Every structure is written in C-alpha cells, then in structure tokens.
Amino acid sequence: MPKETKSIAVIGAGSWGTALAMVLADNHHEVRLWGHKKNQINEINEQHTNRKYLPEIELPAGITGYSSLGQALEGITDIILAVPTKAIRGVLGQIRELAKKPLMVVHVSKGIEPDTLLRISEMIEEEMPAELLKDVVVLSGPSHAEEVSQRHPTTVAVSSKNMAAAERIQDLFINQNFRVYTNPDIVGVEIGGALKNIIALAAGITDGLGYGDNAKAALITRGLAEISRLGTAMGANPLTFSGLAGIGDLIVTCTSIHSRNWRAGNLLGKGQNLNEVLENMGMIVEGVRTTKAAFQLAEKYSVNMPITNALYNVLFNGRNVKESVDILMNRTKTAEMEDLFNVLDSRLK
Ligand SMILES: NC(=O)C1=CN([C@@H]2O[C@H](COP(=O)(O)OP(=O)(O)OC[C@H]3O[C@@H](n4cnc5c(N)ncnc54)[C@H](O)[C@@H]3O)[C@@H](O)[C@H]2O)C=CC1
Numbered sequence: 001m002p003k004e005t006k007s008i009a010v011i012g013a014g015s016w017g018t019a020l021a022m023v024l025a026d027n028h029h030e031v032r033l034w035g036h037k038k039n040q041i042n043e044i045n046e047q048h049t050n051r052k053y054l055p056e057i058e059l060p061a062g063i064t065g066y067s068s069l070g071q072a073l074e075g076i077t078d079i080i081l082a083v084p085t086k087a088i089r090g091v092l093g094q095i096r097e098l099a100k101k102p103l104m105v106v107h108v109s110k111g112i113e114p115d116t117l118l119r120i121s122e123m124i125e126e127e128m129p130a131e132l133l134k135d136v137v138v139l140s141g142p143s144h145a146e147e148v149s150q151r152h153p154t155t156v157a158v159s160s161k162n163m164a165a166a167e168r169i170q171d172l173f174i175n176q177n178f179r180v181y182t183n184p185d186i187v188g189v190e191i192g193g194a195l196k197n198i199i200a201l202a203a204g205i206t207d208g209l210g211y212g213d214n215a216k217a218a219l220i221t222r223g224l225a226e227i228s229r230l231g232t233a234m235g236a237n238p239l240t241f242s243g244l245a246g247i248g249d250l251i252v253t254c255t256s257i258h259s260r261n262w263r264a265g266n267l268l269g270k271g272q273n274l275n276e277v278l279e280n281m282g283m284i285v286e287g288v289r290t291t292k293a294a295f296q297l298a299e300k301y302s303v304n305m306p307i308t309n310a311l312y313n314v315l316f317n318g319r320n321v322k323e324s325v326d327i328l329m330n331r332t333k334t335a336e337m338e339d340l341f342n343v344l345d346s347r348l349k
C-alpha cells in the first residue's frame, strides 16, 4: 500500500515509540529508533528486542537503535516524537540544537501541560523555531502498543493544521493492520487523547473498589460528556468525540488490561497510595499530570467536570476513593445533555 519509503527518526524507545517503529519498518521505511538508555539501544541492535516495554516481540530488521540523537537526526526530515508529555520540552530543546533541516514533527503523546495548559502541538510550536519546523501532526486513537506490536488490527486518527501534512503521515503509517484516518480537528484529537486517561484512572478505581460494569459504563458515558464539554469550549468539533480519538480511545483505555492508566487506578482503588502506585508501574501514567491540567482548564473555561474534579481530590488532596464515588453519586440532580447544549449554544452565538 505505501508508495514512498523514507528514513524516519522515532524519538523515544518506550512501548509506543517501539510499536510505531515496527509499523514503519513493516512499510519498508528505514527506521532510526532513538532512546536515551544505552543498554536498551544495545539490546535493540544486538538482540532485536525491547523486552522491558514489549516482552516477547521480535523487532523487524528495518529498525536500528540510536543512542546519539545527532546521528539519529542526520539527513532526516520526518520525526515521530514518542516520549511522555513531561519529557517533550527537554527533548525538543536537544533536537533544536542538532537539527539542520526543517522537520515534520509527528507527535503521538497523550497529555496537556499543567500550568501553561498547552496542548502538545502548541508546546512543539513554542519550542521549535519556525525555520526548523515544517508542520506538526498528531497521531492518536485506540491503540495499545502491545497489540500494535502483535500486528493486531488497529485504527487511529491523524490531524494537523495543514491537512496535506496529515495525509502524508497517513500514507507513511497505513497498512493492512494499521488503518489511519484523517481528521481536521486538531484540538479535538489532542484533547480526546489526553483526557481519556483521566477517565481510565477513574474506571480502574471503581474496578479496584469492586464495583461492576454499570459503574464503568457510567464513567465512560459521563466521562465522554465532560471531555466533550471542555473540548467544545476550547474550540473542538463535538463530533470528534464520537470518533477514534474520543469514544474509541476512551473505551479501549477504560477496558483494557494493557492500559497503564487503568492499572494505576485499579491499584489506587485497592488501597495503594499514589507514590507506591507510580513506583510500581515502571512506565508512564499520563493521566496523573493531565488530571491537574484538566482541573485547571475546567476552571479557566468555567466547565463542569465532576469526574475530573473528584479524581483531582483523590490524587492531590488525599481524598478517600470510596468517599469520592459517594460524592459523585450524590450531587444535585441534573439533565443529561444540559451542559453540552449550553456550551454549543454559547459557541453558536
Ligand atoms: N503505550 C501505548 O500503548 C501508547 C502510548 N501513547 C502515548 O505515548 C507517549 C509515550 O508513552 P509510552 O511509550 O507508552 O511510555 P513508556 O513509559 O513505555 O516509555 C517512555 C519512554 O520515554 C523515555 N523517556 C522518558 N523521559 C525521557 C527523556 N527525558 N528523554 C528521552 N527519553 C525519555 C523512557 O526512557 C521510555 O523509553 C505517552 O504520552 C503515551 O500516552 C499513545 C498511544 C499508545
């Protein structure tokens, strides 16, 4: 299916960077997988594995590990940025110093920066000088690295301010196992991907507390309502939240054993404290910082986000998880769609 083959640098050799490197290598691109841990890069080159992140997966020959960022970027124009949100500014600072040509930056991370309240594409635009940045594209959707690396069918969305760039990235990644759709709503795609992690943490908590499927369905549905309210207030198209980066990713993250956010929530629900949980995970749990950012965004845009608010109090104010569920269930009665209609009304005025 793919026509053009290229040299592409994947920046970040964790689970997602490695799984996406595999998709690109399957499409016959020359893939340079950069990571900051030398022993892990040695393992990738000598054993063709990355066992900490994707146990039992053999990496295709088209992937070469790089521990020198300068060498990984040599002659490159397309980079896939696959590090946790909190590492993005630092990594871009290094790329800025080393890049010799304007870059197409495809980011695949799911977060919002607390305090600045910037989406990741906005952070990239802030960090990279205009002369070194061709376009920014986001790739997001229901896609656990574990399943992508097993070549199980997966669908994602790509978006950009420049849809020609998004279409080019669609062509780079699309294959028979990995179907890529375009969506022109970059705000919605980034917000959906980031905020679903908050709801997945909450779903893990209710599972950890022993509540059943009704509670999970409630969280997914009412979680989608509050993601849609905030996203729409920030300028997203509400329809995006019915798509892959919205309900699609929300379902997979709230229901899959692969989700680190769900697993972290589950441990919290079973009584572990946040520090213990994060120490035991060994991988990124983006939803914790994103809960802080979403709590701040809800205040900024005057949007009601009760689940986010409840989780914020659990994570940062030590509120008991069971008590938080009781508070959520005993709020003043309301109408199901009222708040979203109000936000839409204010957009139309
Ligand atoms: N794992 C998955 O299935 C998916 C993950 N994502 C998103 O992709 C992003 C990356 O997540 P994962 O790869 O899953 O995380 P991970 O925890 O599996 O790996 C993170 C990688 O980033 C590296 N890293 C951390 N700080 C760094 C720094 N300052 N400089 C260089 N490298 C650094 C780590 O060493 C590790 O190799 C997150 O935003 C996540 O939400 C999105 C879709 C699927």
Ligand SMILES: O=C(CO)COP(=O)(O)O
Pocket: 110, 141, 142, 143, 144, 145, 197, 200, 249, 252, 253, 258, 259, 260, 261, 262, 284, 285, 286
């Ligand atoms: O974004 C993901 C799946 O689409 C991965 O979710 P976790 O970070 O919770 O594992």
